[in-house]
Amino acid sequence: MAPPQEESKLVEQPAATPDEVDAESDNEAPETEAAAAGEGSTTTKKKKKSKKSKGKKSAATADALPTSVVEEVVRNNPALANEMQGMERAKVEEMLRSMKLQELITGMATGAGAKKDMASYKFWATQPVPRFDEPEQEIPDGPVRPNNPDVVPTEADALIDGFEWVTMDLTDDAQMTEVYDLLTGHYVEDQEAMFRFNYSASFLNWALKAPGWLKEWHVGVRVASSKRLVAFISGIPVKVRVRENTLRCSEINFLCIHKKLRSKRLTPVLIKEITRRCNLEKVWSAIHTAGIVLPKPVSTCRYYHRSLDWLKLYEVGFSPLPPNSTKARQITRYHLPNQTKTKGLREMEAKDIDAVHDLLTRYLARFDMAPIFDKEEIEYWFLHQDAPGKERVIWTYVVEDSTGKVTDMFSFYSLESSVIGNKKHDTIRAAYLFYYATETAFSKTKKDLKVRLNELINDALILAKRFNFDVFNGLTLLDNTLFLQEQKFGAGDGQLHYYLFNWRTKHIRGGIDENNQIDDKNGSGIGMVML
Ligand SMILES: CCCCCCCCCCCCCC(=O)SCCNC(=O)CCNC(=O)[C@H](O)C(C)(C)COP(=O)(O)OP(=O)(O)OC[C@H]1O[C@@H](n2cnc3c(N)ncnc32)[C@H](O)[C@@H]1OP(=O)(O)O
Numbered sequence: 001m002a003p004p005q006e007e008s009k010l011v012e013q014p015a016a017t018p019d020e021v022d023a024e025s026d027n028e029a030p031e032t033e034a035a036a037a038g039e040g041s042t043t044t045k046k047k048k049k050s051k052k053s054k055g056k057k058s059a060a061t062a063d064a065l066p067t068s069v070v071e072e073v074v075r076n077n078p079a080l081a082n083e084m085q086g087m088e089r090a091k092v093e094e095m096l097r098s099m100k101l102q103e104l105i106t107g108m109a110t111g112a113g114a115k116k117d118m119a120s121y122k123f124w125a126t127q128p129v130p131r132f133d134e135p136e137q138e139i140p141d142g143p144v145r146p147n148n149p150d151v152v153p154t155e156a157d158a159l160i161d162g163f164e165w166v167t168m169d170l171t172d173d174a175q176m177t178e179v180y181d182l183l184t185g186h187y188v189e190d191q192e193a194m195f196r197f198n199y200s201a202s203f204l205n206w207a208l209k210a211p212g213w214l215k216e217w218h219v220g221v222r223v224a225s226s227k228r229l230v231a232f233i234s235g236i237p238v239k240v241r242v243r244e245n246t247l248r249c250s251e252i253n254f255l256c257i258h259k260k261l262r263s264k265r266l267t268p269v270l271i272k273e274i275t276r277r278c279n280l281e282k283v284w285s286a287i288h289t290a291g292i293v294l295p296k297p298v299s300t301c302r303y304y305h306r307s308l309d310w311l312k313l314y315e316v317g318f319s320p321l322p323p324n325s326t327k328a329r330q331i332t333r334y335h336l337p338n339q340t341k342t343k344g345l346r347e348m349e350a351k352d353i354d355a356v357h358d359l360l361t362r363y364l365a366r367f368d369m370a371p372i373f374d375k376e377e378i379e380y381w382f383l384h385q386d387a388p389g390k391e392r393v394i395w396t397y398v399v400e401d402s403t404g405k406v407t408d409m410f411s412f413y414s415l416e417s418s419v420i421g422n423k424k425h426d427t428i429r430a431a432y433l434f435y436y437a438t439e440t441a442f443s444k445t446k447k448d449l450k451v452r453l454n455e456l457i458n459d460a461l462i463l464a465k466r467f468n469f470d471v472f473n474g475l476t477l478l479d480n481t482l483f484l485q486e487q488k489f490g491a492g493d494g495q496l497h498y499y500l501f502n503w504r505t506k507h508i509r510g511g512i513d514e515n516n517q518i519d520d521k522n523g524s525g526i527g528m529v530m531l
Pocket residue numbers: 044048049050051052120121122123124125186187188189250252253254255256257258261262263264265266267268271274275278279283284285286287288289290292294501502
C-alpha cells in the first residue's frame with residue numbers, strides 16, 4: 001500500500017510572486033506547495049491532484065491491486081487517504097477489502113472510512129452542487145440554488161496582488177497562441193506525468209468558438225507587470241437535456257493554472273468569475289468533467305483505448321506488453337485491413353446536415369443526458385472545413401443507402417498528446433470517438449444494433465489508421481459498451497466524472513459496473529461527449 005505521500009508531505013513555503021512565475025521557463029515543473037490566499041482563504045492543508053487524466057492502458061486486474069490502482073484510490077478518496085495515514089497495513093487491507101473496487105477507483109466509496117466528507121471540499125461545499133451526504137432518490141430534479149439575477153455582482157473579485165483579469169480575444173491569433181502555450185506547458189497530464197494533452201491551435205479554435213460563443217467566457221489571469229498569461233478557464237453555451245429537462249447551460253473546459261501557481265486557491269477564484277460571467281448572461285447551470293472526484297459526479301465513465309500503432313504505443317510506455325504475449329503477436333492482434341467494408345460509406349458533406357441533424361437528434365434522445373444540437377451546431381461540430389495550413393480536427397462519415405437516405409453516421413476528432421521525456425517519440429496522435437448514430441437503433445433489436453455498431457466502428461478504426469492515428473480512444477458512454485471489447489479496445493486507467501453545476505438529478509449509468517468493467521447489460525445513460 002503506497003502511503004498518501006502527497007497529502008502527508010505537504011510543506012508550506014512562501015507563495016510564488018508574479019516575478020517568480022515570470023522567471024520560470026514554461027516547461028519546468030517545480031510545484032510549490034504554497035500557502036497563498038487567492039480566494040481570501042488562508043492555508044491549503046491538502047493537495048488533491050486535479051487532472052482530467054487522459055486514460056492510459058492499464059494492466060490492472062480486479063484480484064490484485066497494482067500500484068496504479070492504489071494511487072488512483074488514494075487520489076480519488078482524500079478523506080479515506082487521510083484516514084489511512086498511520087494505520088497498520090493489515091487494517092488498511094481489511095478496510096479496502098470491505099469496499100468495492102469500482103467505488104474506490106471512482107472515489108465513490110461509501111464504507112465508514114471512505115465516507116465523502118463535504119467539509120474537506122472547502123470551496124465546493126459552498127457551491128450549488130449536490131452533496132455526497134444527501135439522499136439520492138428523494139430530491140426531485142431541479143436547480144440546487146434558486147436563480148437570482150439581482151445578486152449577480154457586476155465586478156470580478158479582486159485577484160491577489162500582481163495579477164489581473166483579462167478577457168481573451170480569441171479572434172486574435174496572438175492571444176489564441178497565448179492560450180495554446182499555457183495549455184501546452186501546463187494542461188492535463190496522466191498520473192505518472194508521461195503524457196500531456198496537446199490541444200492544437202485549430203482544435204482550440206474549434207472547441208472555443210462554437211455557435212453562440214462569447215468572448216467574455218474566455219477568461220484569463222495575467223501577471224500585471226509582464227502581462228504573461230498564467231491561468232485560463234472557458235465556457236461555451238450549450239443546450240443539454242437531462243432526463244426530461246432541457247438546460248440552457250455553459251460547458252466549462254480548459255481550466256488551467258501555471259504550474260508555479262498551483263495550490264494557491266486560484267481555481268475557486270476562476271470558477272467564481274466564470275460563474276459570474278455566465279450568470280450575467282442568465283445562464284445558471286453548467287456541465288463539466290474531471291478525472292478527480294468532486295461533489296458530486298452525476299456519472300462516471302471509463303476510458304478505453306484501441307491500439308492502431310501498437311509498437312509506438314509500447315515504445316512510449318502507453319501500452320504494456322502482456323506477460324503471455326510477444327511484440328509480434330501484439331502487432332498482429334491490432335492489424336487492420338486497408339479498406340472499409342460498409343457499403344455507401346463516405347465523408348459527410350454540407351448536403352447531409354439536415355439528415356445528420358435528424359438522425360443524431362433521434363439517436364441521442366435514447367440517453368438520459370445528451371446535448372440538443374441545432375442545424376448550425378451540426379454543421380459546426382461535424383463538417384470539416386478545409387483551411388490551408390491548419391491542422392484537421394474533425395472527421396465525419398455518413399452511410400447513404402441505395403435510395404440516397406443517410407442511415408448512419410460516425411465521427412472522431414484529433415487530439416495529440418505530448419510524450420514527456422521519450423527519446424524516440426514526442427507525440428501520440430490520438431483519434432477520439434465523437435458522436436455516432438444509426439437507424440438500426442430504431443427498427444431492430446439490440447443484437448442488430450450491436451452488429452451494426454461493430455461494423456461502423458471497425459470502419460472508423462480503419463479510417464483513423466489510414467489518417468496515421470496511433471490510437472483510437474473512447475469512453476463507456478453512448479452505446480460504446482456494445483463494441484469496445486469486440487473492437488479490441490483495452491481498459492484504460494483513466495476515469496471521467498461528469499458534473500452538473502446547479503442542477504440536481506439522480507445518478508446516471510456510466511457504462512461500467514461495480515467492478516469497473518464494461519456494463520454491456522445496462523449500457524450507459526450518457527449521450528454527451530466532452531472535449
Ligand atoms: C453557471 C455557470 C457555472 C460555471 C462554473 C461551473 C463549474 C466549473 C468547474 C471547473 C470545471 C473545469 C473543467 C476542466 O477544465 S477539467 C481540466 C482541469 N485542468 C487540469 O487538470 C489542468 C492541469 N491542472 C491545473 O491546471 C490545476 O491543477 C487546476 C487548475 C486543475 C487546479 O489547480 P490547483 O491544484 O492549484 O488548485 P487550487 O489551489 O487553485 O484550488 C483548489 C480547489 O480547486 C478544486 N479543483 C481542483 N481541480 C479542479 C477541477 N478540475 N475542477 C473543479 N475544481 C477543481 C479543488 O477541489 C479545491 O477545491 P476544494 O476541494 O477545496 O473545494
